[in-house]
Amino acid sequence: MSHDNPLQHPEVQVASGRGYLLTFLVSTLLMGVALFLVTSHSVAPFGLMLALSLCAGLAVIVQIYFLMHMDLSEAQIWNTFALVLTIPLFILAIGLTAWMFQELYQRTMVMLPGMPGMLH
Amino acid sequence: MLVDLQGPWSPLLGRLALSQIPYENHILAPLFVVVVILGLAIIAAISYFGKWGYLWREWLTTVDHKKIGIMYILIGLVMLFRGFMDALMIRTQQAMAVGPDAPGYLGALHGYLAPYHFGQIYSAHGVIMILLAATPLLVGIMNVIVPLQIGARDMAYPYLNALGLWVTAAAAALVMVSLFVGDFSHNGWFGIAPIFELSYSPGVGVDYWMWVMQLTALGSTLGSINILATVVKMRAPGMTWLRLPIFTWAAVASNIIALTSFPALTVALALIGFDRYLGTHFFTAGLGGNLMLYTNLFWIWGHPEVYFVILPAFGMISEIIPTFSEKPLFGYVTMVLATFGIAGASWAVWLHHFFTMGAGPAVNSFFSVATMLVGIPTGVKVFNWAFTMYRGRLRFETAMLWAVGAVFLLLLGGLTGMMLAIPAINYMVHNSVFVIAHFHQMLLVIVYAIFGAVTYWWPKVFGFKLNEAWGKAVFWLFTAGSVLVFVPMFTLGFMGMTRRLDYVFNTQWQPLLDIQVLGIAVYSLSVLAFVGMLYVSIRDHAKNQVSVDAWGTARSLEWMTPSPVPFYNFAVVPHINARDEWAWRKEHGFTDLRPDHYEDIHMPKNTGIPLILGALMFLLGFGLTWRIWWLCALSLALIIALVIIRSFDSDTGYTIPADEVERMERGHHERARAVDLPAAGVLGGAIAYGQADPAVKGQGAALGGGMTSPEGSRV
C-alpha cells in the first residue's frame, strides 16, 4: 500500500498484454463472423438476429474474462459485486424488450421473416 | 461510406457557411450583441483587476472537489436561467397564438415565433433543464457534500472529477453555440423517431442535440464512477455502511442508476449517428429499420434517468428536515431500503412512456403494475419525513420551507404519475399537457430541494448565511409562480390540450393560458428576488458569519469541518463513532477536539489538462455537428495524445507539512471563536452544549480517549 505506485494494488492489475491481444483477436473474429453473416444473407432475418445476439454475448464474456480479468477473488470483490448487480439489469432490459416487441409484432403483423409463428 | 448531404459542403468548413448565422433574426441578433458586450465586459473586468492568474490557479485548474462542485452549480444556474428564458417564450407564444384571428409578429403567422423556431425552443428547453441545469446542480452539490460527509479529503479521482466538469461545460457551450451558429433540433428533448433521420431533418439541429446529449452522458458517467469509488474506498475509519449520512446513500443509489443506464443512451444516440452519418437504417421507417426500437432504447435510459435526478433531491430533503425538526431522521434503515427500492424498480417501468405504442394488454399491465409499485417506497419516504417532523421542534427557516414545499409537490407529482401509470387513463392524456404538468411537478421537487440544499449548505461552503428575508421572498414568489402556471396546465391537460403547440386552436383556452403567463411573470420576479438575495447576502456577509455548525442542530459529519471548509477538509481524518456523528459528538461534548500533533497531508496537484480536454471535446462536438472532418480528426488525436501524456505523469500530488497544517488550523479555530463569541448560547445552545452532564461527559471522554486518538484530546 505505498503511495508511489498505485499499480501495485491487486485490484487495478486487471489486464495483461496477453489478455489484451487475445480479446482483440477474438473480438475481431466475432465481428468478422457477424459481418459475414449479414453481408452474405446466409440466414433468414430472424435467425440472423439470434446469431448476432449470440456473437455479441460471446464477445461480452470474452471481454469480461480476458480483458477485465473478472474472477471471484477477494481483491476483485467490488468487480464481482458490480457484475452481480448488472446481470439482473441486463436480463430485465433485454428480456422485457424482447417480450414487448414480440407482442407488438404479433399485433401489428410486422414480422421478421423466419420468425416462429409466422402465418405464411 | 458517408451519406450524401443535401446542400453545400466544403472540406475546410464542412457545412458551415455565413448563411448559417441568423443575423437577420429579430431575437437572436440583438441577443448576440448583448452576449458579446457582456463577454467583453467580463474579460475587461478580469484583466483590469488582474485576476487572470487567480482564476487560472484557483478555479480553472483546480481539482478541489468543493471548487469543482461550485463550478458545476454555476453552470447549472446559468443553464437554469437559459432554460427559463425558453420557458418564458413558450408560455408567451402559446398565449399570443390562440385562434385564427390571433395576430402575428416578426414573421410568424400567429404570435411571434414561427413553428420552426418554436420547435427548437421547446427542444432546447427540455434538454437544457434536465441534462444541463438539474443534473449539474445535483452533481455539483454531491461533489461538494459527499466527501465531507464521509470524512474524505477529496474524491477518489480528483483529476477525473475535473474532467467530468469540463466535459459538462463543453456540452453547455455546444448548446449555447447552437443559438448563434445554425439551428437546434426541433424533435423534442427525447428525440422522435423517425423525424430525427437525415431525410426529415436535413439541417444540423439534430446533430447538435445528439452531440450535446453524448457529451452530457460522458460527463455523467465519469462523475458517477468517481462518486461510487469515493464512497466505497474513501470513508473515514468507523464510517460503516449503516453510519453513512442519508444524502450519501442517496448519492450512491443515484450514481448506480447513472452508471448502469447512461450506456443505453449512448448506444441509442450512437445508432442515430450511424443513421445520420453513415446511412444505416436502425431507426428509419422502412428498409428494415424499426422506430419503436429507438423509443424503447431511449426510455430504458430515460426512466432511470428521472430517478437519477430525483434521488439526490430526496437525500437533500432527508438532511434538511431533521436539522430543522431538531430530531434524528425517522426510520433511517427504511429510508435506505426505500432509496434502493426506487432505484431497482426504476429499471422495470420504462414502457409507461409509450403505453400507446400498442403492445398487448399483458405487457401494458406488467409495466403499469411495476410503475405503481414505485409508489410504495416513495410513500415510505414521505411518511418518514412526516414522522421526523411529528413532535419535532420545527423551525421554518428558508431551507426548511423549500424542503417541506418539495414534499407537497412530490405528493402532487406522484399521484398524477399514478394516474398516468394506468393505461386506460394514459390513452386519454398521453401527449397532453397533463403529462407536462406531471413531470414538472416532479422536476420542481428537484428544484425546491436544490434551492433548499443551496441555502442549507451555503454557510458550510462560504462561511456566512444567505439572507433569510430575501430567501423567503424567493420561496413564496417561486411557489406562487408554480401554482399559477401548473394548476391551469393540469386543467388544460384534462381539456385535451396537446403538448408542443405553436398555435392553439381553441379560443376557450385563452383565460387559462393567460393565467399561466401571469405565473411566469411571478416566476420572473422570483428570479429577480434570487439575484437580490445573492446581492444582499454577499453585501452583508460580514454580519452573517457562522462558525462550524451554522444551524446549531445539524447532525452529520460535514458540520464538523470549519466554515468555510479548508481545502484539505479535515486536518486529521476523523474517527466515526455513530450514525449522526456530529450530533453524537455534541451530545458527548466532543465538539472541540484538538489533536496533539498534526501530520503531513498529501493532496492532489492542480492541472490544466482537464480544461484543455474539455475544450477539445467541445471542438470535437462542433466539428462532428458541422462535419468538419479535419477538425474532428485533429481534436480527437489531441485528446488521445493528452490522455496518454497525462497518464505517464507520476508527479500528481504534493504534501502540506504538518506545521503548515497546524498554522492553518489555528487560524480556523480563531475565526470560529471570534464568530461564536457574540452569539454564544444562541447558536444551537440547547443541544450542542447544554447537556453538561458530568457523567455523560466522563463516559464520553473515556470512549473518545480510546477511539479518537488520532484526533487528540479535548481542550
Ligand code: HEM
Ligand atoms: C411515483 C412515481 C412516478 C410515476 C408513477 C410516474 C409515471 C409517469 C408516467 C406513466 C408517464 C408517462 C406519461 C405519458 O407520456 O403518457 C410519466 C412521464 C414522465 N415522468 Fe413520471 N412518474 C413518476 C415519477 C417521476 C419522476 C420522479 C420524474 C422526474 C424527476 C418523472 C418525470 C417524468 C417525465 C420527464 C415524463 C415525461 C417525459 C416526456 O414524455 O417527455 N416522473 N411519468
Ligand SMILES: [Cu+2]
Ligand atoms: Cu418514467
